């Protein structure tokens with residue numbers, strides 16, 4: 001190493017106390033690089049025909065060798081969210097950004113990720129996306145029981161079970177359509193009350209956990225009371241999770257799978273996954289591997 005100047009690795013984050021954010025910072029320091037925590041919402045840009053710069057609230061420019069994205073943060077309207085992704089896109093022109101904004105967007109979008117999964121011949125539950133109540137009703141008649149999920153949802157929030165047998169179904173559908181504008185309806189896959197989260201970094205699956213749902217819950221997310229339990233990483237899990245990660249173009253990902261009656265199905269992929277559950281259940285710190293992969297990229301001359 002010698003007197004070589006430490007590489008500056010930005011970490012896009014919103015909560016500095018978040019387990020994964022802290023682990024990223026620690027892993028970067030452990031590798032002798034300098035972590036630079038950044039909240040994308042606090043960045044500004046200045047553009048003229050001669051110059052382009054991105055700077056902090058204190059008007060300091062950002063000089064980074066690479067950027068890790070822990071999370072992009074929530075915005076409630078189109079312009080702030082799109083500005084944050086566009087900041088990531090322009091960073092990508094000069095430094096490695098991991099995950100890429102395209103991969104993060106692909107993963108965050110439950111419709112488009114499913115389209116990509118289908119193209120990659122991955123096993124997925126039948127899903128209908130519509131703004132038409134007749135189409136929604138037809139899907140529920142066909143699937144009998146569906147989960148209505150927000151297209152950009154996460155942490156198991158806003159997931160509602162709708163069943164053909166429920167007396168207020170049409171009323172409920174109308175309310176949901178009014179509220180969401182478009183419905184994402186997925187056949188309910190009977191399962192053992194848990195899902196499987198596989199963590200992939202690069203070309204490798206590092207570990208897996210079951211997330212066991214509370215007995216009265218249809219979602220097994222840890223943020224909804226699910227419990228992480230170590231799951232043996234079989235060849236089938238590894239292969240499937242790596243294919244899912246590739247399908248959305250991510251360098252690292254948390255892949256959610258369900259053990260259906262006819263085998264594993266892919267539920268979703270997270271392009272800004274938490275490393276906490278797998279650390280608790282398996283003792284693996286995925287952030288170290290992610291930082292190593294990013295450093296390899298920087299070493300390889302960037303992008």
Ligand SMILES: Nc1ncnc2c1ncn2[C@@H]1O[C@H](COP(=O)(O)OP(=O)(O)O)[C@@H](O)[C@H]1O
Nearest residue numbers: 153154155156157187188189195219220267268
């Ligand atoms: N099609 C399905 N059938 C049965 N359970 C499901 C299905 N889709 C999701 N779930 C349950 O709901 C949880 C959250 O769903 P997911 O699609 O991963 O959304 P989120 O982005 O909110 O985590 C899953 O971890 C699983 O426990």
Ligand SMILES: [Mg+2]
Nearest residue numbers: 155156256268
């Ligand atoms: Mg999920």
